[in-house]
Amino acid sequence: MEFRKGSSLSVSDSSKKEMASDTGLELLIEQTISVITNDGRNIVGVLKGFDQATNLILDESHERVYSTKAGVEQLMLGLYIIRGDNISVVGELDEELDSNLNLSSLHAHPLKPVGH
């Protein structure tokens, strides 16, 4: 599967798309997104590219670790490729809403891993 980066073409040819309604992630390119992975991790970063298998390229990424005992911990990661197999949710992060959050006082159970 050809992988293309940047804001142009990150989806397959339109000829192959006759079956697909538009759920592409093109609109989220260059946006800050919040990814939930199958093992229950939450990774936030800028979407640089993707492909049909939902493999993602995330820049300036960090992991948000939730616990009941302490506030949210943010681990810097940098430039990451996340394999599509392992992705549950790709959310568009609203920067305004996010800046209103006080992460250091947010306590929560970590997300569960996906149990098939």
Next chain:
Amino acid sequence: MLFFSYFKELVGKEVTVELKNDLAITGTLHSVDQYLNIKLENTRVVDEAKYPHMLSVKNCFIRGSVVRYVQLPPDGVDVEILHDATRREARGT
């Protein structure tokens, strides 16, 4: 193909998607694709107190492979049409 067509008819309706990690997200169905990946708008997590992980997310893409249930509005379901479509699909039409 049947469920893909069926979900296309439901675009614009409010649905609740329950995932295999027990997270449940309510939102307006924006689009669906051949893998039954779902894009929801105006999302809110069902139990926000328990799952504050998506508080800053209002639109999301959910990978089809991770969906357990899609809860539909009862008036969004035409059982007759579904029966007919299922029979046709079973016949191989």
